[in-house]
Amino acid sequence: MNVAIIGYGQMGKEVEKILVQRGHKVTVRIDPHTEADYPTLSAEMLSDTDAAIEFSHAVSVFDNAKIYAETKTPAVVGTTGWTDKIEEVKKIIANNTAYLWGSNFSIGAHIFFSIAAYTAKLIENFEEYDIMAYELHHKRKKDSPSGTALTLAEKILTNNTRKTTIVTDKLDRAPQPQELHVASVRGGEIPGTHTVICDSQADSIEITHRARNRSGFALGAVRAAEWLADKKGFFTVDDFISDILGGIR
Numbered sequence: 001m002n003v004a005i006i007g008y009g010q011m012g013k014e015v016e017k018i019l020v021q022r023g024h025k026v027t028v029r030i031d032p033h034t035e036a037d038y039p040t041l042s043a044e045m046l047s048d049t050d051a052a053i054e055f056s057h058a059v060s061v062f063d064n065a066k067i068y069a070e071t072k073t074p075a076v077v078g079t080t081g082w083t084d085k086i087e088e089v090k091k092i093i094a095n096n097t098a099y100l101w102g103s104n105f106s107i108g109a110h111i112f113f114s115i116a117a118y119t120a121k122l123i124e125n126f127e128e129y130d131i132m133a134y135e136l137h138h139k140r141k142k143d144s145p146s147g148t149a150l151t152l153a154e155k156i157l158t159n160n161t162r163k164t165t166i167v168t169d170k171l172d173r174a175p176q177p178q179e180l181h182v183a184s185v186r187g188g189e190i191p192g193t194h195t196v197i198c199d200s201q202a203d204s205i206e207i208t209h210r211a212r213n214r215s216g217f218a219l220g221a222v223r224a225a226e227w228l229a230d231k232k233g234f235f236t237v238d239d240f241i242s243d244i245l246g247g248i249r
Protein backbone atom coordinates (compact mmCIF):
# COMPACT_ATOMS: atom_id res chain seq x y z
CA MET A 1 0.00 0.00 0.00
CA ASN A 2 1.00 3.64 -0.49
CA VAL A 3 0.58 5.19 2.95
CA ALA A 4 0.49 8.81 4.15
CA ILE A 5 1.79 9.41 7.67
CA ILE A 6 -0.07 12.24 9.37
CA GLY A 7 1.85 13.42 12.42
CA TYR A 8 5.56 12.63 12.17
CA GLY A 9 6.37 12.59 15.88
CA GLN A 10 7.25 9.64 18.12
CA MET A 11 4.45 7.46 16.73
CA GLY A 12 4.66 8.61 13.11
CA LYS A 13 8.33 7.59 12.99
CA GLU A 14 7.58 4.22 14.62
CA VAL A 15 4.76 3.61 12.12
CA GLU A 16 7.15 4.35 9.25
CA LYS A 17 9.54 1.59 10.46
CA ILE A 18 6.73 -0.97 10.58
CA LEU A 19 5.36 0.09 7.17
CA VAL A 20 8.76 -0.46 5.58
CA GLN A 21 9.20 -3.84 7.36
CA ARG A 22 5.81 -4.97 5.99
CA GLY A 23 6.57 -3.93 2.41
CA HIS A 24 4.47 -0.74 2.26
CA LYS A 25 5.58 2.57 0.77
CA VAL A 26 5.43 5.90 2.60
CA THR A 27 4.20 8.43 0.05
CA VAL A 28 3.89 11.55 2.21
CA ARG A 29 4.71 12.69 5.75
CA ILE A 30 2.77 15.60 7.29
CA ASP A 31 3.80 17.47 10.42
CA PRO A 32 4.05 21.19 11.22
CA HIS A 33 7.34 21.21 13.11
CA THR A 34 9.50 18.21 12.16
CA GLU A 35 11.52 17.07 9.14
CA ALA A 36 8.27 15.86 7.49
CA ASP A 37 7.59 16.55 3.79
CA TYR A 38 4.83 19.13 4.39
CA PRO A 39 3.50 21.09 7.41
CA THR A 40 -0.24 20.67 6.69
CA LEU A 41 -2.43 18.14 4.94
CA SER A 42 -4.33 18.97 1.76
CA ALA A 43 -6.50 16.85 -0.55
CA GLU A 44 -3.92 16.97 -3.40
CA MET A 45 -1.31 15.27 -1.20
CA LEU A 46 -3.45 12.13 -0.93
CA SER A 47 -3.89 11.60 -4.71
CA ASP A 48 -1.52 8.61 -4.77
CA THR A 49 -2.45 7.21 -1.34
CA ASP A 50 -4.16 3.92 -0.38
CA ALA A 51 -4.32 4.69 3.36
CA ALA A 52 -3.51 7.38 5.92
CA ILE A 53 -2.22 6.64 9.41
CA GLU A 54 -2.64 9.53 11.82
CA PHE A 55 -0.99 10.03 15.22
CA SER A 56 -1.03 13.81 15.56
CA HIS A 57 -2.86 16.23 17.84
CA ALA A 58 -6.53 16.32 18.84
CA VAL A 59 -7.10 19.76 17.25
CA SER A 60 -6.31 18.43 13.75
CA VAL A 61 -8.54 15.33 13.78
CA PHE A 62 -11.71 17.07 12.60
CA ASP A 63 -10.20 18.92 9.59
CA ASN A 64 -8.21 15.86 8.55
CA ALA A 65 -11.38 13.70 8.64
CA LYS A 66 -12.96 16.09 6.09
CA ILE A 67 -9.98 15.58 3.78
CA TYR A 68 -10.12 11.75 4.12
CA ALA A 69 -13.86 11.86 3.30
CA GLU A 70 -13.37 14.20 0.31
CA THR A 71 -10.50 12.14 -1.14
CA LYS A 72 -12.03 8.77 -0.14
CA THR A 73 -8.83 7.83 1.69
CA PRO A 74 -9.13 5.03 4.27
CA ALA A 75 -7.68 6.32 7.55
CA VAL A 76 -6.49 4.77 10.80
CA VAL A 77 -6.42 7.35 13.60
CA GLY A 78 -4.67 6.78 16.94
CA THR A 79 -4.72 10.38 18.15
CA THR A 80 -6.37 10.74 21.57
CA GLY A 81 -8.13 13.57 23.41
CA TRP A 82 -10.86 14.38 20.86
CA THR A 83 -13.66 11.86 21.45
CA ASP A 84 -16.11 14.63 22.44
CA LYS A 85 -16.29 15.21 18.64
CA ILE A 86 -16.69 11.57 17.63
CA GLU A 87 -20.33 11.90 16.49
CA GLU A 88 -19.40 14.82 14.21
CA VAL A 89 -16.54 12.83 12.71
CA LYS A 90 -18.88 9.86 12.10
CA LYS A 91 -21.20 12.18 10.13
CA ILE A 92 -18.30 13.49 8.03
CA ILE A 93 -17.08 9.99 7.22
CA ALA A 94 -20.55 8.47 6.64
CA ASN A 95 -20.03 6.07 3.72
CA ASN A 96 -17.49 8.24 1.91
CA THR A 97 -14.49 6.22 3.03
CA ALA A 98 -13.31 3.87 5.79
CA TYR A 99 -12.16 5.38 9.09
CA LEU A 100 -10.94 3.46 12.13
CA TRP A 101 -10.23 5.10 15.49
CA GLY A 102 -8.64 3.54 18.57
CA SER A 103 -7.15 4.84 21.81
CA ASN A 104 -4.69 1.94 21.86
CA PHE A 105 -3.54 -0.29 18.98
CA SER A 106 -1.45 -2.72 21.03
CA ILE A 107 -2.89 -6.25 21.05
CA GLY A 108 -1.73 -6.66 24.67
CA ALA A 109 -3.78 -3.65 25.76
CA HIS A 110 -6.91 -5.28 24.36
CA ILE A 111 -6.20 -8.53 26.21
CA PHE A 112 -5.74 -6.34 29.32
CA PHE A 113 -9.11 -4.59 28.66
CA SER A 114 -10.83 -7.98 28.54
CA ILE A 115 -9.21 -9.14 31.79
CA ALA A 116 -10.07 -5.84 33.49
CA ALA A 117 -13.67 -5.96 32.26
CA TYR A 118 -14.04 -9.56 33.49
CA THR A 119 -12.56 -8.61 36.87
CA ALA A 120 -14.96 -5.66 37.19
CA LYS A 121 -17.80 -8.13 36.60
CA LEU A 122 -16.40 -10.66 39.09
CA ILE A 123 -16.34 -8.12 41.95
CA GLU A 124 -19.81 -6.79 41.11
CA ASN A 125 -21.49 -8.73 43.92
CA PHE A 126 -18.58 -8.53 46.38
CA GLU A 127 -19.16 -5.08 47.80
CA GLU A 128 -16.03 -5.30 49.97
CA TYR A 129 -14.00 -4.74 46.77
CA ASP A 130 -13.67 -1.24 45.39
CA ILE A 131 -12.20 -0.61 41.93
CA MET A 132 -10.00 2.24 40.63
CA ALA A 133 -7.39 2.87 37.92
CA TYR A 134 -4.30 4.93 37.17
CA GLU A 135 -2.04 5.55 34.21
CA LEU A 136 1.59 6.66 33.80
CA HIS A 137 3.02 8.33 30.68
CA HIS A 138 6.12 10.18 29.51
CA LYS A 139 6.64 13.87 30.21
CA ARG A 140 5.78 14.96 26.63
CA LYS A 141 2.21 13.62 26.59
CA LYS A 142 -0.22 16.45 25.88
CA ASP A 143 -3.56 14.92 26.94
CA SER A 144 -4.77 13.61 30.26
CA PRO A 145 -6.25 11.20 31.18
CA SER A 146 -4.93 8.97 28.40
CA GLY A 147 -7.35 7.75 25.75
CA THR A 148 -6.60 4.21 26.90
CA ALA A 149 -7.55 5.07 30.49
CA LEU A 150 -10.88 6.47 29.30
CA THR A 151 -11.56 3.35 27.21
CA LEU A 152 -10.64 1.19 30.21
CA ALA A 153 -12.90 3.23 32.51
CA GLU A 154 -15.85 2.88 30.13
CA LYS A 155 -15.35 -0.89 30.03
CA ILE A 156 -15.30 -1.02 33.84
CA LEU A 157 -18.53 1.02 34.03
CA THR A 158 -20.18 -1.31 31.50
CA ASN A 159 -19.25 -4.34 33.60
CA ASN A 160 -19.84 -3.06 37.13
CA THR A 161 -23.14 -1.37 38.01
CA ARG A 162 -21.72 -0.10 41.33
CA LYS A 163 -19.69 2.46 39.35
CA THR A 164 -21.69 4.92 37.27
CA THR A 165 -19.38 7.91 36.62
CA ILE A 166 -15.71 8.53 35.97
CA VAL A 167 -13.82 11.15 37.99
CA THR A 168 -10.42 12.14 36.71
CA ASP A 169 -9.66 15.50 38.29
CA LYS A 170 -7.83 16.20 41.49
CA LEU A 171 -10.49 15.60 44.14
CA ASP A 172 -10.80 18.02 47.05
CA ARG A 173 -13.26 15.62 48.66
CA ALA A 174 -13.58 11.87 49.17
CA PRO A 175 -14.85 10.07 46.06
CA GLN A 176 -18.48 8.92 46.11
CA PRO A 177 -18.94 5.11 46.08
CA GLN A 178 -20.40 5.22 42.55
CA GLU A 179 -17.44 7.24 41.19
CA LEU A 180 -14.61 5.42 39.44
CA HIS A 181 -11.43 7.36 40.14
CA VAL A 182 -8.89 7.36 37.29
CA ALA A 183 -5.61 9.15 38.00
CA SER A 184 -2.82 10.29 35.67
CA VAL A 185 0.89 10.83 36.28
CA ARG A 186 3.35 12.33 33.77
CA GLY A 187 7.14 12.11 33.76
CA GLY A 188 10.25 10.50 32.32
CA GLU A 189 10.07 8.27 29.24
CA ILE A 190 7.25 5.82 30.18
CA PRO A 191 5.63 4.68 26.86
CA GLY A 192 2.30 3.90 28.60
CA THR A 193 1.32 1.98 31.75
CA HIS A 194 -2.28 1.35 32.82
CA THR A 195 -3.26 -0.33 36.10
CA VAL A 196 -6.60 -1.40 37.56
CA ILE A 197 -6.80 -2.07 41.29
CA CYS A 198 -9.54 -3.99 43.10
CA ASP A 199 -9.02 -3.38 46.78
CA SER A 200 -10.61 -4.82 49.92
CA GLN A 201 -9.69 -4.89 53.59
CA ALA A 202 -8.28 -8.40 53.15
CA ASP A 203 -6.31 -8.06 49.93
CA SER A 204 -5.67 -6.20 46.72
CA ILE A 205 -5.71 -7.32 43.08
CA GLU A 206 -3.66 -5.32 40.57
CA ILE A 207 -3.78 -5.80 36.80
CA THR A 208 -1.27 -3.87 34.70
CA HIS A 209 -0.56 -3.39 31.02
CA ARG A 210 2.93 -1.94 30.55
CA ALA A 211 4.06 -1.01 27.04
CA ARG A 212 7.83 -1.56 26.72
CA ASN A 213 8.11 0.76 23.72
CA ARG A 214 5.89 2.10 20.88
CA SER A 215 6.34 -0.83 18.48
CA GLY A 216 3.14 -2.62 19.59
CA PHE A 217 1.03 0.51 18.97
CA ALA A 218 2.60 1.04 15.54
CA LEU A 219 2.27 -2.61 14.45
CA GLY A 220 -1.41 -2.63 15.49
CA ALA A 221 -2.08 0.57 13.53
CA VAL A 222 -0.43 -0.77 10.36
CA ARG A 223 -2.30 -4.08 10.65
CA ALA A 224 -5.53 -2.09 11.16
CA ALA A 225 -4.82 -0.15 7.93
CA GLU A 226 -4.33 -3.45 6.06
CA TRP A 227 -7.63 -4.75 7.55
CA LEU A 228 -9.47 -1.55 6.57
CA ALA A 229 -8.49 -1.65 2.89
CA ASP A 230 -11.70 -3.30 1.59
CA LYS A 231 -14.14 -1.56 3.98
CA LYS A 232 -16.32 1.57 4.16
CA GLY A 233 -17.76 3.45 7.14
CA PHE A 234 -16.71 4.28 10.70
CA PHE A 235 -14.98 1.56 12.76
CA THR A 236 -13.27 1.39 16.12
CA VAL A 237 -10.22 -0.65 16.99
CA ASP A 238 -12.57 -3.05 18.82
CA ASP A 239 -14.06 -4.09 15.45
CA PHE A 240 -10.58 -4.91 14.14
CA ILE A 241 -9.35 -6.64 17.32
CA SER A 242 -12.52 -8.72 17.71
CA ASP A 243 -12.06 -9.86 14.14
CA ILE A 244 -8.39 -10.86 14.45
CA LEU A 245 -8.60 -12.28 17.98
CA GLY A 246 -11.80 -14.18 17.22
CA GLY A 247 -14.04 -11.99 19.37
CA ILE A 248 -12.29 -12.24 22.74
CA ARG A 249 -14.82 -10.09 24.54
Ligand SMILES: NC(=O)C1=CN([C@@H]2O[C@H](COP(=O)(O)OP(=O)(O)OC[C@H]3O[C@@H](n4cnc5c(N)ncnc54)[C@H](OP(=O)(O)O)[C@@H]3O)[C@@H](O)[C@H]2O)C=CC1
Binding pocket: 006, 007, 008, 009, 010, 011, 012, 030, 031, 032, 033, 034, 039, 040, 041, 055, 056, 057, 058, 060, 077, 078, 079, 080, 081, 102, 103, 104, 105, 106, 143, 147, 217
Ligand atom coordinates in the same frame (compact mmCIF):
# COMPACT_ATOMS: atom_id res chain seq x y z
N1 LIG B 1 -3.80 4.80 19.74
C1 LIG B 1 -2.58 4.42 20.12
O1 LIG B 1 -2.22 3.22 20.13
C2 LIG B 1 -1.60 5.48 20.49
C3 LIG B 1 -1.99 6.78 20.49
N2 LIG B 1 -1.10 7.77 20.73
C4 LIG B 1 -1.61 9.13 20.56
O2 LIG B 1 -1.10 9.62 19.32
C5 LIG B 1 -0.89 11.02 19.40
C6 LIG B 1 0.54 11.34 19.00
O3 LIG B 1 1.44 10.72 19.91
P1 LIG B 1 3.02 10.92 19.74
O4 LIG B 1 3.46 10.51 18.39
O5 LIG B 1 3.62 10.29 20.94
O6 LIG B 1 3.11 12.51 19.88
P2 LIG B 1 4.18 13.50 19.25
O7 LIG B 1 3.92 14.84 19.88
O8 LIG B 1 5.54 12.91 19.32
O9 LIG B 1 3.77 13.54 17.69
C7 LIG B 1 2.63 14.14 17.18
C8 LIG B 1 3.07 15.01 16.05
O10 LIG B 1 1.94 15.47 15.32
C9 LIG B 1 2.18 16.82 15.03
N3 LIG B 1 0.97 17.52 14.63
C10 LIG B 1 0.22 18.42 15.32
N4 LIG B 1 -0.80 18.85 14.55
C11 LIG B 1 -0.68 18.23 13.35
C12 LIG B 1 -1.39 18.28 12.13
N5 LIG B 1 -2.45 19.08 11.98
N6 LIG B 1 -0.99 17.51 11.11
C13 LIG B 1 0.06 16.70 11.23
N7 LIG B 1 0.81 16.63 12.35
C14 LIG B 1 0.43 17.38 13.39
C15 LIG B 1 2.84 17.35 16.27
O11 LIG B 1 3.47 18.59 16.04
P3 LIG B 1 3.63 19.61 17.29
O12 LIG B 1 4.29 18.85 18.38
O13 LIG B 1 4.47 20.69 16.74
O14 LIG B 1 2.25 20.04 17.64
C16 LIG B 1 3.82 16.24 16.56
O15 LIG B 1 5.03 16.39 15.85
C17 LIG B 1 -1.28 11.41 20.82
O16 LIG B 1 -2.62 11.86 20.81
C18 LIG B 1 -1.16 10.12 21.60
O17 LIG B 1 -1.96 10.08 22.75
C19 LIG B 1 0.19 7.51 21.03
C20 LIG B 1 0.64 6.22 21.09
C21 LIG B 1 -0.22 5.10 20.83
Ligand SMILES: O=C(O)C1=N[C@H](C(=O)O)C[C@H](O)C1
Binding pocket: 080, 103, 104, 137, 141, 142, 145, 146, 147, 148, 149, 191, 192, 193
Ligand atom coordinates in the same frame (compact mmCIF):
# COMPACT_ATOMS: atom_id res chain seq x y z
O1 LIG C 1 0.64 9.56 24.22
C1 LIG C 1 1.06 8.38 24.32
O2 LIG C 1 2.28 8.11 24.38
C2 LIG C 1 0.08 7.28 24.34
N1 LIG C 1 -1.16 7.58 24.12
C3 LIG C 1 -2.25 6.69 24.04
C4 LIG C 1 -3.32 7.05 25.04
O3 LIG C 1 -3.55 8.25 25.29
O4 LIG C 1 -3.95 6.14 25.59
C5 LIG C 1 -1.85 5.24 24.01
C6 LIG C 1 -0.59 4.90 24.76
O5 LIG C 1 -0.88 4.75 26.11
C7 LIG C 1 0.53 5.88 24.52
